[in-house]
Amino acid sequence: MIRLADARVPEHAVEAVAAVLRSGQLLAAQECSEFEKELAALLGCGYVVTTSSGTAALHLALLGLDIGPGDAVLVPDFTFPATANAVVATGAVPVVVDVDPGSFTMSATDLERVITSWSGPARLSTVMPVQEFGRCAEMEEILSVADRHGLRVVEDAACALGSSIHGRPAGTWGQAGCFSFHPRKSLTTGEGGAISTDDGAYADRLRRLRNHGMERIDGQLVFTEVGLNYRLTDFQAALGRAQLPALGTMVERRRAVAEAYSAGLRGLLGRGVAQLPEDHPGHTWQTYMVVLEEGVDRARVIEAMRGAGVEANVGAQSLTAIGLYGPTSAEVGPVLDRCGLALPCHHGITNDETRTVVLSLYEALSR
Numbered sequence: 001m002i003r004l005a006d007a008r009v010p011e012h013a014v015e016a017v018a019a020v021l022r023s024g025q026l027l028a029a030q031e032c033s034e035f036e037k038e039l040a041a042l043l044g045c046g047y048v049v050t051t052s053s054g055t056a057a058l059h060l061a062l063l064g065l066d067i068g069p070g071d072a073v074l075v076p077d078f079t080f081p082a083t084a085n086a087v088v089a090t091g092a093v094p095v096v097v098d099v100d101p102g103s104f105t106m107s108a109t110d111l112e113r114v115i116t117s118w119s120g121p122a123r124l125s126t127v128m129p130v131q132e133f134g135r136c137a138e139m140e141e142i143l144s145v146a147d148r149h150g151l152r153v154v155e156d157a158a159c160a161l162g163s164s165i166h167g168r169p170a171g172t173w174g175q176a177g178c179f180s181f182h183p184r185k186s187l188t189t190g191e192g193g194a195i196s197t198d199d200g201a202y203a204d205r206l207r208r209l210r211n212h213g214m215e216r217i218d219g220q221l222v223f224t225e226v227g228l229n230y231r232l233t234d235f236q237a238a239l240g241r242a243q244l245p246a247l248g249t250m251v252e253r254r255r256a257v258a259e260a261y262s263a264g265l266r267g268l269l270g271r272g273v274a275q276l277p278e279d280h281p282g283h284t285w286q287t288y289m290v291v292l293e294e295g296v297d298r299a300r301v302i303e304a305m306r307g308a309g310v311e312a313n314v315g316a317q318s319l320t321a322i323g324l325y326g327p328t329s330a331e332v333g334p335v336l337d338r339c340g341l342a343l344p345c346h347h348g349i350t351n352d353e354t355r356t357v358v359l360s361l362y363e364a365l366s367r
């Protein structure tokens with residue numbers, strides 16, 4: 001079976017994890033703090049704070065900004081629901097903004113529309129664009145809308161480690177960037193996440209909130225605020241560190257897989273496929289999602305591809321379609337939710353396998 005994702009890690013990474021396990025110090029924080037420094041260097045940002053998951057990163061980033069009951073956070077309709085769940089977990093309400101049909105990311109035009117027509121009662125405080133599938137949103141436009149309305153920006157860059165737009169890395173555009181190291185992402189620690197920021201006081205607060213609100217003051221442990229346990233373990237950090245130098249190579253391979261798909265699938269446009277994903281220089285292709293034509297039975301396509309040894313699946317979710325996040329007027333997101341088809345995309349896929357995937361979709365759609 002050609003899998004959607006394959007998180008096999010190299011032997012030296014297994015060894016790095018084993019070394020931490022053998023040391024008996026699973027939470028010594030040494031590996032975590034090295035991993036944080038290396039990620040900060042990669043992103044070119046001041047500080048990185050690792051977390052136990054991408055969802056924890058999102059929740060913590062919002063808590064660190066004192067977002068809670070009475071606040072509203074603008075999120076794109078088409079995403080993984082964790083984006084909105086993290087907002088709800090703080091006590092704030094998510095406010096849904098539609099996505100751009102070409103990039104699948106938050107539409108700056110709809111953002112402006114939703115902000116100007118907002119009537120409360122919650123106070124709009126933060127915009128949380130998602131760098132969906134490793135493709136960055138039009139961050140310059142989103143930042144300019146946010147600035148104009150006095151809103152902060154927190155990026156959900158969960159699937160976008162190594163991505164960039166206009167040469168600037170995902171995770172460095174707003175107050176904070178949140179990453180995930182889930183096995184479906186470009187670099188994995190099993191579960192894991194991180195927050196990037198240039199604000200030192202904010203990073204200190206995130207570290208405190210990540211560790212039960214605890215601080216060491218004059219050698220004494222003091223609980224200075226209400227916190228959580230969102231720490232990453234050292235063996236997870238070791239796993240991440242061991243793969244980090246190969247991130248660029250892994251992303252290049254994903255890019256080649258995406259290019260092969262786009263070249264091979266062009267003939268299906270108008271014949272079951274409505275749209276291929278837009279290429280973009282800073283795209284890291286966490287997911288390669290085509291949009292099927294309305295009326296194509298996606299479940300049957302997925303089943304037929306499975307029969308040919310290819311794992312395909314839905315792309316991402318529409319918050320509107322899920323229906324748990326209040327009233328929304330998004331129209332593009334629900335279509336992508338209904339018609340999106342994600343193809344296997346990871347650095348372990350061979351050229352032969354890309355051809356098998358392409359052929360299996362041709363065959364599935366010709367039935």
Ligand SMILES: *Cc1c(COP(=O)(O)O)cnc(C)c1O
Binds near residue numbers: 054159182192193
């Ligand atoms: C993967 C993902 C998350 C959640 O990350 P976890 O590490 O699984 O908690 C959040 N947002 C987006 C856009 C994601 O793709």
